[in-house]
Amino acid sequence: MRPDIPDGPDSPERADGPDVLDSPARPQAPVGxxxxxxxxxxxxxxxxxxxxxxxxxxxxxxxxxxxxxxxxxxxxxxxxxxxxxxxxxxxxxxxxxxxxxxxxxxxxxxxxxxxxxxxxxxxxxxxxxxxxxxxxxxxxxxxxxxxxxxxxxxxxxxxxxxxxxxxxQRLYRLEELTPPEPAPAGRARVAAAADRDLLVRWYGEFSAQVGAHPKQDGGAWADSRIAYGGITLWETPDGAPVAMAGVTLEVAGQIRVAPVYTPAGLRGRGYAGAATAEVSRAALASGAAEVLLFTDLSNPTSNGLYQRIGYRPVADFAVHEFT
Missing domain, CATH: 3.40.630 (Aminopeptidase)
Structure with a gap:
């Protein structure tokens, strides 16, 4: 079971880690x-x-x-x-x-x-x-x-x-938004109360996909996101939701894109990229000074997509679990 960090990096990697420093020296004086x-x-x-x-x-x-x-x-x-x-x-x-x-x-x-x-x-x-x-x-x-x-x-x-x-994970910052071309057929819309059951289900599926125990109750998560317009759905021309991209509330000038999810049978069609571009655009339009997201370093497809949209690396992060 992964040691979850609430609302933290959303797409984990299970792979060999980066180089680390030599064993730390003992402190010479107490650090309070x-x-x-x-x-x-x-x-x-x-x-x-x-x-x-x-x-x-x-x-x-x-x-x-x-x-x-x-x-x-x-x-x-x-x-x-x-x-x-x-x-x-x-x-x-x-x-x-x-x-x-x-x-x-x-x-x-x-x-x-x-x-x-x-x-x-x-x-x-x-x-x-x-x-x-x-x-x-x-x-x-x-x-x-x-x-x-x-x-x-x-x-x-x-x-x-x-x-x-x-x-x-790798933390990225949006520099210049470049929406993917061509965009998939359909449109983006902000999730509403009528989408609650869908969001609860997708939240659970997303958590299972990344090997995580849900960070909070799915219903409470959906209610909170709906209340501030924190989830955008991409839907096909016939109105069927096919992907979601979320954003955190603005704090200290920064907004983070999280989570991004497409059901397994609908992947590879550009839905997640289109939804991510739309929430990134909306975050910039809201006046956020920084728009951020975390990626899974083991997934070159998503890393390449986000960089094409305009995200650039900031720093690498890691989770170590204890047994």
Whole structure:
């Protein structure tokens, strides 16, 4: 079972991983992490830091926004846990808008894995020591490629737990939209309440396709997306839906395309590319400064498609799972 990260990379790869750094050195001095289950406390400490790098922090930005809007248990029954490295306690700092005092954050929404922003070897090792000493256990870690590898090594060493590279993704940013030509016959339309059952079914099929336990209840997911127009369907000239492409809400100037899905029997006809181009166009028209998406690095077809549409690589990410 993959260690899901809510609303994170949507198309995993199961393949050999990237090169990783040598074993991390032990920190020469304690690296302090502030842990909390209070979302407001976390945002007071780390909100500016997350917003200062909206592309690289797209997953924590959208997850935290969902927790703020929909409550702490949208991804699971247990309370989330958050961590902040560095920075001042609320009210103690100089109010810098770029979050300079914060060096990294993590979050976890049980039962899913832990998600990290970029950390050094020393910082990853200190976090692993802090969480292990506090009795935390989780099925995996997701982060940029090097941070995920560093934390996985540290966690394995601290807890005598085996780890393996399970997933690889690439984050892309839209530069200049070039809709695919020729477009398939049909049109795009925003999903409405009458499409709820279809969205619930496709959400389940998509989760199964990527080897994931659904990140949240399918009905709740569909209701949330319908409420803000977050799913666009591509339908044939006779009105039959054949693909969907979703978008997250805008947070800190960024919108992420997720998920993109075409039922197995309808693939290879350009439906997903057309739907993706349409939601990308709409995101730009809404005023988003950055439009992002994650791809499956094992799928050259989708990577090639997104690059032809106008997406360009930003960074590679990985998930390591623990056994």
């Amino acid at each position: 992490w502030h842990l909390t289950r209070d979302l407001d406390d976390f945002l007071d400490r780390a909100g500016d830091f997350l917003a200062s790098r909206p592309a690289l922090h797209t997953v924590p930005l959208t997850v935290v926004d969902s927790l703020r809007r929909r409550g702490p248990h949208v991804y699971g029954d247990e309370d989330p846990v958050f961590g902040v490295l560095g920075g001042d306690a609320p009210g103690d700092g100089d109010g810098d808008a770029d979050g300079d005092g914060v060096r990294g954050v993590f979050f976890r929404t049980p039962p899913h894995g832990i998600y990290l922003t970029s950390l050094t070897e020393e910082e990853a090792d200190a976090l692993a020591a802090t969480l292990a000493a506090a009795g935390h256990r989780f099925p995996g870690v997701s982060a940029d490629r090097d941070t995920a590898a560093a934390f996985a090594r540290a966690w394995s060493r601290r807890t005598d737990t085996a780890s393996r590279l399970a997933l690889r």
